[in-house]
Amino acid sequence: MSRAALPDWGYGIDTQPDPPRVEAVRPLHAGRHAAADGLHKLAAASASLPALSADDYEEAVIDLLSELLRDIAHARQPEVERTLRGESAHESMSELMRERMDDRTARVVLRRMLQAQGMWFQLLSIAEQSTAMRRRREIEIEGGYDQLPDSFARVIAEVADAGVPAAEVRDALSHLKVRPVLTAHPTEAKRVTVLEIHRRIYRRLMELESPRWTPRERTALVLALRNDIELLWMSGELRLEKPTVAQEVAWGLHFFGETLFEAVPLLFDKLENALERHYPGERFDLPRFFQFGSWIGGDRDGNPFVDDSVTRATLHENRLACLKRYRLRLVELTQMLSITSEALPAPDSFHEALARALMASGEPTSIASRNPGELFRQYLTCILRRLDATLANASRPADGAPVQGGYTSADELAADLLVIEQTLLATESGQLARMLIRPLRHEVETFRFSTVQLDLRQNTTVIEQALRALWRATCGTSGEPPASDSQEWKAWLLSELGQASDSEAERERRFLALPPEAAQTLQIFRTVREMRQQVDRNAFGAFILSMTHRANDVLGVYLLAKEAGLFSDAAGTESCTLPVVPLLETIDDLRRAPEILRELLAVPMVRRSIRAQGGVQEIMIGYSDSNKDGGFFASNWELSKAQTKIKRLGDELGISIAFFHGRGGSVSRGGIPAGRAIAALPAGSVNGRFRVTEQGEVVSFKYANRGTAQYHVELLASSVLEHTLKSEREEALLPKGEFDEAMEALSGASRAAYAKFIEQPGVLAYFQAASPLEELSMLNMGSRPARRFGAKSLQDLRAIPWVFAWAQNRHALTGWYGVGSAIEGFLSVRQERGLDLLRRMFDESRLFRLVIDEVEKTLAQVNVDIAREYASLVQDEQTRDTLFRQIEAEYQLTVKMVKTVTGSPGLGARFPKFTARLQRRLPAIDLISRQQIELLRLYRSAETERQRRAYQVPLLLSINCIASGFGATG
Template sequence: MLPAASLERVPAPTPRAESGGEEDVNAGINAAVEACVEPLNQARTDEPPPQSQPLPSALEIERLAVASAALPALNAAAYEPCVVDLLFGLLCDVARRRQPQVELALRGDPLPTDVPRAVWRRSLQAQGIWFQLLSIAEQSTAMRRRREIEIESGYDRLPASFARVVAEAATAGVRVEEVRSVLQRLKIRPVITAHPTEAKRVTVLEIHRRIYRRLMDLESPRWTPRERRALVSALGNEIELLWMSGELRREKPTVAQEVAWGLHFFGETLFEAVPLLFEKLEDALRQSYPGEHFETPRFFQFGSWIGGDRDGNPFVNNEVMRATLHENRLACLKRYRQRLIELTQTLSITAEAMPVPEAFQKELTRALERSGDGAAIAARNPGELFRQYLTCIQRRLDATLADAQRRGVGEPVEGGYASADELAAELRVIEQALLGTQSTALAGSLVRPLRHEVETFRFCTVQLDLRENTTVTGKTLVALWRAQPGLVNEPGEEPDAEPPAPQSPEWKAWLLAELARPREKDASCDDVLKTLPAVEAETLQIFRTVRDMRKQVDRNAFGAFVLSMTHHATDVLGVYLLAKEAGLFTDAAGVESCTLPVVPLLETIDDLRRAPEILRELLAVPMVRRSIRAQGGVLEIMIGYSDSNKDGGFFASNWELSKAQTKITRVGNELGVSIAFFHGRGGSVSRGGVPAGRAIAALPASSVNGRFRVTEQGEVVSFKYANRGTAQYHVELLASSVLEHTFKSEREDELVPRGEFDEAMEALSGASRATYAKFIEQPDLITYFQAASPLEELSMLNMGSRPARRFGARSMQELRAIPWVFAWAQNRHALTGWYGVGSAIAAFLDVRKERGLDLLRRMFDESRLFRLIIDEVEKTLAQVDLDIARGYANLVPDEAVREAIFAQIEQEHRLTTEMVLKLSGGREVAERFPQFRERLARRLPAINQVGRQQIELLRLYRQAVNDQERRSYLMPLLLSINCIASGFGATG
């Protein structure tokens, strides 16, 4: 068995053989590519040119342009290494011209110890750039591979396509009525969050986007040698801009900058990708159910936490939330304006060429009259009735945009749209007019996509979720209790009585009494706010802001209020009471129903286990049931992958999450309430970041039922949505996976509950959690963790506005899950993705012997959840390097602590590797995942090199005798953290 480090020497896979008489042709192409690429391979091994005589860039560009000429003819297997060599050559060319010593590091040679620190910093930045370029090359290759499958086998053979899912449903006998029923309840919403896991600035993301597009350009065979040289040169310029732009933020980003970062992806790809998604589903339905008509609602929308997530982030307040909502509104309005201008320019149809329906003529007449300038509009576009109507729409939209730019200050601008529904209705008028004149293609390709955009993104782009912690809401409720008449004689005096203990029957009774008590006719939230301390008043003001901003922005401007660390039903009832005090109930008396969904977030394993009890207690309250009915009849519950992992380890977290979903779904069915789950996943495996399709397929049967929400955090957002092709793929992957689970989950053997499988999962989970708990509860673990990782230094990497710890605490309990995972990944322990699994399997086999091994192997083959867990554990083991981890451990000054803890890690790692391979039948870690191994093999040499540098930088930084010396090591240290994160493609 080879250690994980042996992945560095894994050869690239041989390009696949083609069939059908094309073997000789492909052999010739491959030979040509080898001839073109050979100079690049040779350049990697030769000694770099002397510093005084750098290779002229023109020669490098010429050589790379010749090599790139083969790209259009290559299949994906041969394309990827060619693109990788192209990008590597261009990066080396930049390094050679800018700082020749850095090229040594890029080619794998360690820098001399006496090089200036500026060279050290630059070499780390160059390695980070190389990881980014590798990721772009792999995204480009994945897009090419998907196109190959579609060309060779058809669109319905793409694994993530609606065409395949709907065709399989039709073949399996899913009736038309069932399809219609599923479509009516289909609701999918990825939620972009600003968790501090994205190290790249928007400027860098824009360069990445241009590099990706240059690679797409190079795939075309139409370029002359001169044009190809120009394209390669332009690609080199983009890489040089990366070199000069700087990778690290000088200061922590503001919430406003995070909002701009999130909206960046809509302007680049998502405004276009979502309407295309609806078209793909409609096409798939027509193909598989010919002659049937389906209504496809706008089932796919985006949510956001950026500017609304207050949990542990003191920089998000009501003023920031208002500004965020205005920016979200402006983003979509500007988009619609640009699209309307384009549509007006395109629809140059004249009445003489195509008489319009009478209904459209009447609508046009009304629009011209309403504009107040009808004669001038008609005179400017004589006979061009569609342009006249579009001009009227554009003027109304301009008034709406002008009003939005005023941010609710001053008198509203007259003549705008009261809601997005009005704009969508007017676009439908044009669409129907084109359909009425047999211009179906024009209606479908020009107008309908814009209407779908408006119906999807409305006047808010995203639905903003609000999030706060029970600690904060609890303090506000206590302040409300203290503000009751009769408790305080004079303002500022201490009350005569203490509130009931949280979760006590008396506290619940008070909450229910207040929720049932009609509000006095002249009572207002302003009166209540005056009685509260400043912090508590700010919390209550959240709900008042919701009420006010819905009117200013859009009725769908808000998604839900997510309550972090929900422990009991009374925590949720308390939020309903805050909403009532702010006037968010449908009736003036405040006793009927709440208009803002309240979503409990269950994060710890204990809370997940209490979920059925919490749910029963909540649904016993009539007001809660009325609110759920008014909000669409669905109760949403969020489950947290990050904190449950930190709480119980990887295996126990996944099993407890699965059990909780099954039990919650069962209770919902029993009580007649539909349940929807909001999955709080992060980017890394430890925080739920597993392949989306497989993750959804492994969810319990009937737990999806057409409804799915999931967080998209940090680097995951840029990976999925930075480029048009990848964005379209990932939104369809998510939506088609939800649809497939809804159609098939109750019929699939892999998801049918089996008593012996569940019993084994319970035993493994318990043993795994016990081993993990014993490890993390050691008194000296925090000492080890802080010294043997860059945990403390992570807070200086300005990736997000949020502090690294809740409430400024420094204990393990208050450490956020993101830095917990991030730091263990940096020091190559990565134990958040595997620790405890080996001991659990070994203990199970000790008791069950061969029968137990046979059972686990059957589970490996037949249980989706168990297979997913073992697969991801094995991939994580491949990223562990105990030699480098030992280097980090040596930073722990206390030898006894160091040796005791590292010995446990070594033993569990060895055991987990042995047990996983026993189940999978593999000879070495991750041999079952050749593409994963190939990607990792490209990165490990550089990651390992940077890791060793980081160990030394941590030592020097911590031993520095003064602030000036410490500052001199800080920038290269932060660059090393950023570099390793880029190499693995995930942070926390």
């Protein structure tokens, strides 16, 4: 049986491994330890792994990986081994930097020391992911499948036990729509090569869990694991050149080939099983509720390297990825379904379908004679022929002749697979239908012929520039158009939207007359019109308008779509076929959201477009810029309030609202654990529909391994379903006037304290000097130009480097600053009654509890002593001392206030697993932080370019290292 056909028991465990081929596995470098007894002792120790509890297993695996890494370091760079053991590591590295950086050997040793620490963080993460899978297995063994956290089994069991009727569950499922969106923001430094090695290490650990191996086989497995770690040692971690967008596309598609094509069909199967168990006899028709989106190759905001040719190439690569996957699966099925007509007589309907397929193939005799009597193989061969023609058309050059006989849509392929599935069901072979055919049909229905739905994104400034050029072309003038926030500008937009479209020839004439920049912007929409027909009707998701400030901004996008021919009627006055999603990012824009949307939804064309697109208006909300704008507490409260108000407005106007959550990897950018984040959203705000960005290190953490990928897609989908079914019944989400009043007071005070700090003179100078802010631009993590990290003012600075650099310099103030002052001020006014209220909120308000929990976790990552050393890089003594005193005082106050509210004896005491993971990393992170400070000082004071180059790579490695240690960048 093929790997894809094997059953899944809910853990995402790979298939049972074959015995290792001992003779084929040799150490890459026969180090003194690995060559003899050391390796055999490690192998013998690993024999206990299958019997260990999850906690003991984690420690044993960490010890195993630690010993193997040290063994490799001893064999290849003994000085590095001493660093890994913590023996005078700081002194050794400092000596190398200060006295011997002109020595090439010393530079190599320093780089290896930093690389080895980064590798250790990566190995720790793999061990912890493996342990998490083991814990979930233990839970199911002890309590049963329905007790598995974050699963459909538990959610459906709980709602069934609570007496929720099948009709209500059926209604929730009917509009369930979950779509994580992969983005290419510059927050991921891992190359695909490194990700592949990580996956092999993860699989080796799984293999070592089996008790079946002989000592000889187990030794071979440990040796293979050592080889993988040694390959990681020898693989370059830093990109020598910036990746192209095409490389970013390949990076994103890597996860589909490795895990995601399989994960989504299994998700549907898990939900179907849970419904069958807890609602026996009830029928549920599940829509394809889980799909992936992507911004990679479609996000032009700040990235001039994404142009029309790149977007087109991206669509073709996305198309080829799924088509090749389907072909591979069809070949497997053709090999497996060797059912003869004598063993399983097929109904007449299947014979008729086969006859049609054979005639359409052009080779009926050849196909029938090759597999005589094997009707399913004949039918699958016909499908393969059609798919091959589809692949040939997808791969042909633009001027090549089309191949006839291919599929015109994914629906046709899914229908052909359904014929086989229904035939097997009709002939009492339902298990074969369910395990072999249905997963592939679900893949085709989910990923279609585009793998992902590609969103397009551009910012308001660029859109406005294109509109101003169009205004001049339409009005036949070179003058200045009205201001974008004026009634005159709105009147022009509405007038153009209300008039019948000009002829195609007239629109083409205008397009050719536009300035190059404006023409490029309009071409985005023209490409949508063309490529939908070539690739798939669902190849595109939506147009995301960054930094939406007013309704006019969104109306302008509709006008460009009309100019490109994206309206459903020839006159171009009825409805737009491309969803337009405003992205509200700043706190001021979030507060104006109801006003913006009320004005927008008052336009009949907009309402008609929403109805034609399914009756849902999507709103994207930004966690990053709202945090940078007002601090962590205020951001979370304003985001929550905005969702509540927007939903209420939608209810008033009779329009369903769906939220697209623009989260990043770090806590400061919304990177809170997904299950808890969804559970804390306002009651009724999800209603089955949920989109969220997944970027950088988040993508590789969640989706690099099969087990974790299956867990995370189920966690996301089950959390959305649970919120939909339960949120309006839950006490923890019900509005409470006194709680809301307290949140408003705390948010205002927190924002005021945060603003008072960041608006002081000298803050940007302090930040630039006391962190590697400017040096981040040298990291080739994304295709976007380095200037995204540059800034002349705090307003110019993008949210990603803002968060990234504060995390690097161990201040981490984006995740806590202002909270201490807010709570202290609240308690100074309300005294004991205030403390009692905050403690009740901590117990009863899910949002307040979530914010306080994440603040506490962030505070645990701060190191005031090391932060002070970073501050020493600021040359202006008065600026340095003034600002750092404020930071230190607010930190101490916030620690005190958080402990006061929670009753916790110390930071992290309430989170033992989090604290254990952090404590494993902090000694090494602290060491690297101190080395980074010295490297920054030396790099910035270097007198020659040669000296700067000597410090550059170690400095960048230190940035990678710290980011890897904390598990987040931006």
